[in-house]
Amino acid sequence: MNVDSKKPKPLDGIRVVDFTWVRAGPWAARWLGTLGADVIKVEWPENLDILRQNRFTIPPGVEPGPNSTGQFADTNANKRGISINTRTEKGLDLVKQLIGVSDVVIENFSSRIMRRWGLSYEEMRKLRPDLVYVSMAGFGQTGRHHAYSTMGPSAQALSGLTFLSGLPGEPPAGWGWSYLDDTGGMYGAMCALTALRHRNATGKGQHVDLSQMITGITLSGPAFLDRTVNGRKSKREGYPPGNRSVWPGAPVLNNYRGPIMAPHNAYRTKGGGYNDWCVIACTSDDEWTKLAEVMGRPAWSTDSKLQTVGGRIQHQEDMDSGIEKWTQTLEKYELMELCQNSDVRAMPVQSSEDRVENDPQLRHRGMYTQMEHPMLGNWKFQNAPFKLEKSPASIDKPPPMIGQHNREIFENLLGLTINEITDAYEDGTFWPPTMPKFPYIQEALP
Amino acid sequence: MTTESMQGPQADLPGPLDGIRVLELADEKGQFCGKLMADLGADVIKIEPPGGQNTRLIGPFLADKPSRETSLSFWHYNTSKRGVTLDLNSKEGQRLYRELARTADVVLETQPPGRMPDLGLGYDDLSKLNPSLIMCSLTPFGQNGPWRDFLSCDLLHLAAGGQMASSGYDQEDVPDAPPIAPGGGNAWHIAGHYAYIGILAALYHRDMTGEGQYIDASIHEACALTTEGAIAIYLSTGEVVQRHTGRHASPDMSTRIQLATKGGDWVNVTRSGSNLTPARLKVLAEWMDDHGMAQDLLDEKYYAPDGILENAFHITDVMAQFFEQMTQSEIWQGGQERDFPWGGVRTLDDIIGDPHLEEREFFVEVEHPELGQSFTYPGAAAIYNGSPWKISRRAPLVGEHNQEILCGELGVSLEELNLLAESGVV
Numbered sequence: 005m006n007v008d009s010k011k012p013k014p015l016d017g018i019r020v021v022d023f024t025w026v027r028a029g030p031w032a033a034r035w036l037g038t039l040g041a042d043v044i045k046v047e048w049p050e051n052l053d054i055l056r057q058n059r060f061t062i063p064p065g066v067e068p069g070p071n072s073t074g075q076f077a078d079t080n081a082n083k084r085g086i087s088i089n090t091r092t093e094k095g096l097d098l099v100k101q102l103i104g105v106s107d108v109v110i111e112n113f114s115s116r117i118m119r120r121w122g123l124s125y126e127e128m129r130k131l132r133p134d135l136v137y138v139s140m141a142g143f144g145q146t147g148r149h150h151a152y153s154t155m156g157p158s159a160q161a162l163s164g165l166t167f168l169s170g171l172p173g174e175p176p177a178g179w180g181w182s183y184l185d186d187t188g189g190m191y192g193a194m195c196a197l198t199a200l201r202h203r204n205a206t207g208k209g210q211h212v213d214l215s216q217m218i219t220g221i222t223l224s225g226p227a228f229l230d231r232t233v234n235g236r237k238s239k240r241e242g243y244p245p246g247n248r249s250v251w252p253g254a255p256v257l258n259n260y261r262g263p264i265m266a267p268h269n270a271y272r273t274k275g276g277g278y279n280d281w282c283v284i285a286c287t288s289d290d291e292w293t294k295l296a297e298v299m300g301r302p303a304w305s306t307d308s309k310l311q312t313v314g315g316r317i318q319h320q321e322d323m324d325s326g327i328e329k330w331t332q333t334l335e336k337y338e339l340m341e342l343c344q345n346s347d348v349r350a351m352p353v354q355s356s357e358d359r360v361e362n363d364p365q366l367r368h369r370g371m372y373t374q375m376e377h378p379m380l381g382n383w384k385f386q387n388a389p390f391k392l393e394k395s396p397a398s399i400d401k402p403p404p405m406i407g408q409h410n411r412e413i414f415e416n417l418l419g420l421t422i423n424e425i426t427d428a429y430e431d432g433t434f435w436p437p438t439m440p441k442f443p444y445i446q447e448a449l450p
Numbered sequence: 451m452t453t454e455s456m457q458g459p460q461a462d463l464p465g466p467l468d469g470i471r472v473l474e475l476a477d478e479k480g481q482f483c484g485k486l487m488a489d490l491g492a493d494v495i496k497i498e499p500p501g502g503q504n505t506r507l508i509g510p511f512l513a514d515k516p517s518r519e520t521s522l523s524f525w526h527y528n529t530s531k532r533g534v535t536l537d538l539n540s541k542e543g544q545r546l547y548r549e550l551a552r553t554a555d556v557v558l559e560t561q562p563p564g565r566m567p568d569l570g571l572g573y574d575d576l577s578k579l580n581p582s583l584i585m586c587s588l589t590p591f592g593q594n595g596p597w598r599d600f601l602s603c604d605l606l607h608l609a610a611g612g613q614m615a616s617s618g619y620d621q622e623d624v625p626d627a628p629p630i631a632p633g634g635g636n637a638w639h640i641a642g643h644y645a646y647i648g649i650l651a652a653l654y655h656r657d658m659t660g661e662g663q664y665i666d667a668s669i670h671e672a673c674a675l676t677t678e679g680a681i682a683i684y685l686s687t688g689e690v691v692q693r694h695t696g697r698h699a700s701p702d703m704s705t706r707i708q709l710a711t712k713g714g715d716w717v718n719v720t721r722s723g724s725n726l727t728p729a730r731l732k733v734l735a736e737w738m739d740d741h742g743m744a745q746d747l748l749d750e751k752y753y754a755p756d757g758i759l760e761n762a763f764h765i766t767d768v769m770a771q772f773f774e775q776m777t778q779s780e781i782w783q784g785g786q787e788r789d790f791p792w793g794g795v796r797t798l799d800d801i802i803g804d805p806h807l808e809e810r811e812f813f814v815e816v817e818h819p820e821l822g823q824s825f826t827y828p829g830a831a832a833i834y835n836g837s838p839w840k841i842s843r844r845a846p847l848v849g850e851h852n853q854e855i856l857c858g859e860l861g862v863s864l865e866e867l868n869l870l871a872e873s874g875v876v
Contacts, residue, residue, distance in 0.1 A: 014655035027678065039651045060701065061679065061686040074686035075679050142791070144833065147809040152786040156678075157697060157707060158793030161718035162782075166696065166708075166795045169617060169632030175716060176795055177630040178708065180616030180691070180699035181678035190643040195832050197650035198490060202466035202837050204657040210836025217793075218812060219831040221801060223639050225526030230510045231798045232826040233522060238797035247605060247614075247631050258509030260523070261604050261633050262478060268605060270614065270628040279690070281629055283609040344600045351606040353629050355615040356684035356691065359674050363610075368595035371671055384685055389641075389671030390586070390648030394663040395655040397648075
């Protein structure tokens with residue numbers, strides 16, 4: 005366990021009832037847990053979290069099952085877990101008792117599902133008047149399309165984010181992962197923290213109605229204003245401009261990634277492997293001069309037409325092929341060192357393997373924490389990208405196995421007797437009668 | 451002079467961060483984080499060098515006419531803030547900054563590591579004046595480590611952070627395509643979201659204990675953390691993901707999920723495994739059959755166990771042919787009406803004016819009094835029903851609030867202010 009685990013946590017004393025599943029919601033609750041909240045994940049084995057079924061992240065040699073996927077593990081660290089059938093009267097009543105002793109309820113179901121269960125904000129407030137309720141439906145809880153649902157990829161498409169990634173004249177490349185599950189997750193945590201801070205100031209809880217899809221639209225501000233203020237359309241020549249600031253030959257317009265610059269591109273590096281690429285960007289003519297120096301001032305680079313940003317944009321194809329001839333003689337980390345030592349902006353394209361194994365900065369900063377996981381063994385978890393000096397975030401608990409903490413939560417927190425707990429297993433409240441129970445569940449019972 | 455652009459039934463209430471004062475000494479790396487706080491009610495004072503920050507020179511510009519007051523990028527990222535100019539290299543500028551820090555709850559800064567302590571404005575200096583101060587340094591690689599002083603930009607972070615290694619094209623779509631860095635400046639967004647989480651956590655801790663603290667936030671770490679399954683897949687199987695057009699990078703050759711519709715648009719149908727069961731396939735096939743385009747998808751072999759999995763590529767091909775005959779909105783909205791979580795690949799041209807967004811009061815009119823005009827800004831992703839998000843004013847003009855803050859709050863006289871201006875301090 006890392007040293008940060010011994011320091012106080014910012015959300016010590018906060019309890020979160022976590023109805024979320026798949027990625028965006030669980031990622032939100034994961035951060036609340038990492039900041040010290042007691043997060044209780046509510047599940048039902050007949051309706052398994054999709055991440056518990058992700059076959060791609062079961063390590064070879066590990067017995068397959070809902071407790072064995074690496075993707076679920078990292079997304080749900082620092083939580084406890086219960087299994088309970090909320091569609092029964094008894095199950096719903098117990099969940100209501102749990103809400104009554106909690107500070108935050110968070111969920112990412114389709115809009116108004118909770119209301120259908122009898123768990124609208126108005127109902128939940130009766131159980132806990134200052135409750136913070138964060139809902140994370142794709143389109144939100146209001147508006148004519150609130151019942152539409154999204155997954156990360158479709159939310160990205162609808163928000164405009166997919167369209168802004170790719171080469172001009174080709175289909176959108178999009179984002180090679182559910183960026184809006186990451187962003188939606190961060191937003192969910194932000195909403196909970198903000199509403200908790202408001203509660204500290206006023207004593208009042210509230211319902212925060214987050215829309216995963218709309219989070220994506222808020223990330224296109226300058227393009228949005230270019231449309232509403234200047235009337236400029238997104239569908240235009242040379243847009244999106246791939247990795248460049250401006251696509252060669254296209255009108256010189258700002259394409260919403262900071263100031264216009266050239267070079268600003270990806271280049272192949274030595275080895276020619278799938279991820280043997282680097283990126284280089286020069287934010288000024290001075291930085292271009294430095295890059296030319298690092299390249300050894302090849303004759304083409306000293307051409308006067310390349311000494312201004314306008315000239316470099318005009319002659320981008322030739323310039324980029326000259327640069328790539330040079331980058332292909334160097335290994336990507338070697339190139340980064342050479343450039344950065346001369347104040348030239350260059351970084352390697354890093355794969356997942358590179359980040360875990362080859363990135364000295366992430367290693368120095370302790371990006372990955374090792375912890376024992378009951379199925380996966382000694383496992384790496386991703387740490388927070390911010391270090392709070394006095395009350396740090398830290399990964400202290402592996403993710404829950406499904407239903408793992410039923411006894412401790414219902415007995416210690418809600419005061420059920422051991423007979424009531426055994427009964428709830430027998431009548432199907434805590435586990436589907438037709439489904440075999442995992443040994444750890446049996447072992448927790450007398 | 452402020453624009454009261456509000457949301458929800460309780461629009462007159464203060465925002466959730468009402469009463470929190472933030473000093474923002476942040477360029478493109480941190481101004482988004484400052485905006486997140488300002489629109490939620492914090493009093494964010496943006497401190498710029500005399501003459502204004504270079505982020506004012508990032509286009510596009512109003513009517514394509516560049517000036518320090520017409521950058522749409524600056525407008526967007528600095529809503530609801532007040533602005534003060536101070537030369538932090540001068541003793542007087544440093545003194546005034548310290549005075550402001552006495553009144554602040556949070557300092558957010560993006561200076562190169564070591565610069566603030568060198569100026570005598572590090573956390574150790576400021577916390578002596580204000581022990582409950584929270585200070586977040588948001589920098590490319592954090593305050594220590596071998597890459598600490600490396601230069602960066604959005605593109606560089608998306609390379610090192612892993613976004614590019616996951617995004618791009620199938621070989622048969624665009625042969626030898628490079629890894630693609632998605633646009634929009636998202637390295638700063640990713641970092642801003644995490645910095646916000648860190649700052650709010652510190653505020654909560656302060657509410658409980660009275661204690662301030664220093665936060666060392668790293669943009670590289672925030673990006674490295676934001677590729678969803680790529681790290682988990684590597685840790686689980688040792689496999690590195692391959693880039694695929696318009697869908698998740700994965701170790702295998704997955705089915706396409708971004709399909710063309712009539713007129714050169716696309717629809718994203720998410721991973722079929724996450725929504726296609728025999729019952730759902732039936733709904734889809736019957737819809738296609740209504741248009742005479744189901745081909746053999748009503749055949750019972752697809753409804754046997756594993757029938758969908760074994761024929762995933764064929765099912766996708768039949769869907770693709772159907773989609774090509776329909777418009778983007780017929781497909782994605784038609785899909786949604788049938789409970790498929792699909793989405794059209796929209797552009798802002800499609801998004802602006804969307805009635806669903808109108809009904810959520812997403813489009814916000816912000817007044818620019820000096821121009822005698824108002825413009826439509828993007829609104830909130832989340833509706834805070836008890837404490838509304840709102841844009842309280844457009845981005846500050848250069849030094850707009852010098853007098854209001856330096857004279858009105860710190861007690862600098864007008865004479866002194868004139869002297870400070872002439873000597874280049876403000």
